[in-house]
Amino acid sequence: xxxxxxxxxxxxxxxxxxxxxxxxxxxxxxxxxxxxxxxxxxxxxxxxxxxxxxxxxxxxxxxxxxxxxxxxxxxxxxxxxxxxxxxxxxxxxxxxxxxxxxxxxxxxxxxxxxxxxxxxxxxxxxxxxxxxxxxxxxxxxxxxxxxxxxxxxxxxxxxxxxxxxxxxxxxxxxxxxxxxxxxxxxxxxxxxxxxxxxxxxxxxxxxxxxxxxxxxxxxxxx
Amino acid sequence: xxxxxxxxxxxxxxxxxxxxxxxxxxxxxxxxxxxxxxxxxxxxxxxxxxxxxxxxxxxxxxxxxxxxxxxxxxxxxxxxxxxxxxxxxxxxxxxxxxxxxxxxxxxxxxxxxxxxxxxxxxxxxxxxxxxxxxxxxxxxxxxxxxxxxxxxxxxxxxxxxxxxxxxxxxxxxxxxxxxxxxxxxxxxxxxxxxxxxxxxxxxxxxxxxxxxxxxxxxxxxxxxxxxxxxxxxxxxxxxxxxxxxxxxxxxxxxxxxxx
Ligand code: HEM
Ligand code: FES
Numbered sequence: 409x410x411x412x413x414x415x416x417x418x419x420x421x422x423x424x425x426x427x428x429x430x431x432x433x434x435x436x437x438x439x440x441x442x443x444x445x446x447x448x449x450x451x452x453x454x455x456x457x458x459x460x461x462x463x464x465x466x467x468x469x470x471x472x473x474x475x476x477x478x479x480x481x482x483x484x485x486x487x488x489x490x491x492x493x494x495x496x497x498x499x500x501x502x503x504x505x506x507x508x509x510x511x512x513x514x515x516x517x518x519x520x521x522x523x524x525x526x527x528x529x530x531x532x533x534x535x536x537x538x539x540x541x542x543x544x545x546x547x548x549x550x551x552x553x554x555x556x557x558x559x560x561x562x563x564x565x566x567x568x569x570x571x572x573x574x575x576x577x578x579x580x581x582x583x584x585x586x587x588x589x590x591x592x593x594x595x596x597x598x599x600x601x602x603x604x605x606x607x608x609x610x611x612x613x614x615x616x617x618x619x620x621x622x623x624x625x626x627x628x629x630x
Numbered sequence: 631x632x633x634x635x636x637x638x639x640x641x642x643x644x645x646x647x648x649x650x651x652x653x654x655x656x657x658x659x660x661x662x663x664x665x666x667x668x669x670x671x672x673x674x675x676x677x678x679x680x681x682x683x684x685x686x687x688x689x690x691x692x693x694x695x696x697x698x699x700x701x702x703x704x705x706x707x708x709x710x711x712x713x714x715x716x717x718x719x720x721x722x723x724x725x726x727x728x729x730x731x732x733x734x735x736x737x738x739x740x741x742x743x744x745x746x747x748x749x750x751x752x753x754x755x756x757x758x759x760x761x762x763x764x765x766x767x768x769x770x771x772x773x774x775x776x777x778x779x780x781x782x783x784x785x786x787x788x789x790x791x792x793x794x795x796x797x798x799x800x801x802x803x804x805x806x807x808x809x810x811x812x813x814x815x816x817x818x819x820x821x822x823x824x825x826x827x828x829x830x831x832x833x834x835x836x837x838x839x840x841x842x843x844x845x846x847x848x849x850x851x852x853x854x855x856x857x858x859x860x861x862x863x864x865x866x867x868x869x870x871x872x873x874x875x876x877x878x879x880x881x882x883x884x885x886x887x888x889x
Contacts, residue, residue, distance in 0.1 A: 413837040415877045419806075419846035420836055420870055489846045493804035496845030498738040502639075502652065503705035503731045506803060509850035514803065516848065586849040589863070592871025596864050 419492065420590075422485040427587035429478035429485075434584070434609070436475055441616040444556075447629060451553035458552040483524065490517050512582040519579040526572035533559060560624035569621045573614045580610035633659045634726035638673065640685055641733045643742050646749075650742065652731070662722035666709060667692060667699060669721055686745035692717040694858065697793030700800070701746055702733040707797035707856040715795065715858040735800035739807070739842040750796050752842040756811055759838035763818065764826045782820045789816035791859040801856030804845030809853035811839045812869035813861050819872060829876035833883075836873050 415421035443461075446454045461468055506514065532539050534555055537547035545558040560566050584606035588594055594602060623629050636657040643650030657673050664672070667689050674684035690698035699716040703709035709719045724730070732746065740748040778786075790813075798809035815832055818824030824831070847866055854863045 410837075410841070412833045412883055413840060415881070418836055418840050418873070420873045421877065423846060423870070424874060492843075493806075493845035493848075496738050496805035496843055497736055497803075498805075499736055501702060501705060501733055501736055503702075503733070504803075505705035506850065506852055507706075508852045508855035509803070513848060513850050582849075589849045589867050590847075590870055592867045592869075592874065594864060594867040596862055 419489060422489055423590045425481055426485040426489070427590040429482040430583050430587055432474065432478040433482070434580070436471075437580075437613050438609075441613055444620060445616060447553065447556055447620055448623070451551075454553045454556070455551060479524075479527075483520075486517070486520055510582065512578040513586070515578060516582055519575040522572065522575040523579055526568075526575070529568075530572075533565070556620070557624055557630060560621050563625070566621050566625045570618060573618050573621075576617075577610050577614040580613060581606050584609055632662050632726075634662065634721065634724065634728075636660060636669075636724065636727070637729040639729070639731045640746070641742075642685070642745055643734075644744065646741055646743055650745075660721055662720065664721045665692065666701070666703070666716050666719040666721065686747050688747050689717060694718040695793060697795040700735050700748065700795060700797070702731075702735065702800055704731055707735070707800040708795075708858050712855065713858055713860045715793075718858075735796050737796075737799050737805040737844065739805070739844050740796060740799065748796070750794070752844070753794050753796065753807070753810060755842065756807065756835055756838045757814060759834045760814065760818070760831045761827060761834060763823055765823070776822050778821060786817055786820035789813045789820070789861065789865055792817070792857075792861055793859060795858060797856045797858060798853035798861075799844060801852040802845065802847075803850055803852060804848055806847045806853070807839050807842070807844035808847035808866045808869065809857065809861060809863065811835050812863075812865035815869050815872065816865040819868070828872065829880050830883075832869065832872040833876045833880075836869070 416425070443457055444454075446457050512519075539547075545554070547555055560569070585603060588602055588606075638655045638657055639652045640655060641650055642653045655673055655677075657669060660669050660672065667687070670685060670687060677684050688698045688700055690696045692699070694715040694717060697715075699708075701708065701716045703716070703719075708714060708716045709723065711719055711723055734740075734742050734746045735748045735750075737748075739752040740750055743749050792810065792813035794810065796810070799805050799807050802808075815835055818831065819828050849863070849866075851863055854861065
């Protein structure tokens with residue numbers, strides 16, 4: 409009899425890492441969306457909120473480092489598991505039907521990397537002057553409100569954000585559904601509820617984010 | 631009684647290491663009362679008459695209880711009907727002129743031995759890793775002395791319905807053996823007799839499942855849909871729960887944990 413594998417060597421352990429780090433990001437996404445919705449309260453409110461965050465200093469850096477670490481672990485587990493999964497099938501089927509699963513579940517390994525690319529772009533967009541703003545405008549670190557308005561007023565930038573949110577929505581829907589099962593928090597009696605909860609939280613995050621982009625494009629906020 | 635003619639694209643492979651390919655056969659005059667395996671028997675008789683090698687496939691009980699039969703039929707494990715093994719699948723599920731692609735289970739942990747037969751001994755090793763359960767020997771005890779709540783007994787029997795056919799692995803996009811392993815763990819884990827070794831058993835069986843090279847569970851649910859016994863993915867949640875609990879409460883193996 410061989411020794412049992414350690415937690416992080418098993419697929420269940422790695423899935424738990426993915427689920428846990430995914431849930432950390434869920435927390436961030438909800439906060440990030442709610443914070444940014446303050447754009448509808450006007451420049452003073454949003455800029456004051458941004459100043460408030462900056463004033464947190466080391467706390468803010470702590471949160472950023474936690475998120476970065478969570479993302480690294482998430483991507484590490486994803487690569488390790490997906491590699492295993494491909495090797496586990498070996499020779500593919502000539503014909504394979506998947507009647508039970510969802511589009512979101514089948515495309516996790518696509519939506520994940522897309523989110524990663526979007527995240528890098530998004531960070532660059534709002535921190536590096538000169539990245540994808542309307543041409544007449546220069547990025548101002550102290551005027552978040554103006555950055556948002558000018559950033560989303562470029563049509564192709566807005567389109568990119570909309571597409572990224574769709575990928576995010578798919579990832580979050582299956583992620584939320586799956587993570588609860590990974591932790592063992594599922595029961596046939598509550599599965600309908602679990603599905604609705606996953607749809608609800610994914611939909612809320614995506615719609616919340618999208619209203620900002622759409623409002624700028626529609627000229628509702630200037 | 632209606633007869634039908636079918637076209638079969640069957641995976642033929644001489645031995646484990648030989649390359650394989652699809653070969654096209656015509657199955658003529660098939661009665662819709664036949665089972666899928668009887669249809670293959672008819673095709674094989676014709677092959678033998680022509681002096682060709684018959685198609686090798688696994689079967690034993692032919693009544694849906696042994697778990698020997700397999701076959702990926704048009705991309706579905708055990709064919710298109712739910713909660714039905716290939717041996718219980720009737721040809722009336724198909725119609726005249728249908729073209730069927732018949733493949734072996736595909737998983738690195740289920741290597742093809744010949745044609746449609748795969749080696750499923752990785753499942754046996756997962757069960758072996760589960761080890762023993764402690765039982766009291768000595769004077770016989772009264773029957774039904776150990777009380778089992780009805781709901782636990784029912785759920786345990788639902789898990790015990792697993793016949794180990796491997797359809798869950800075959801249907802899973804990740805070739806994961808999670809449903810099989812979870813069913814075996816759920817079966818004992820729900821009964822009082824399974825409690826003393828429950829944590830060690832979970833840790834050891836999950837470890838063996840991964841060592842065999844099966845993929846991970848991404849909660850597609852294809853396994854439950856393909857399972858001829860309709861075993862629920864709720865058992866996978868239970869396995870995950872028990873595994874995480876085992877690693878939290880008994881992270882270090884003790885000497886007597888090996889089975
Ligand atoms: C906003 C950031 C993200 C969140 C909130 C998130 C959330 C989640 C959650 C909750 C899961 C489910 C875990 C489980 O099944 O138990 C998951 C799975 C997955 N994530 Fe993410 N994720 C994010 C970003 C990423 C990135 C950047 C990548 C890849 C570069 C990625 C790749 C994957 C993959 C491939 C899976 C499925 C893995 C599998 O097949 O089991 N995710 N994600
Ligand atoms: S031959 Fe026994 S289950 Fe099909």
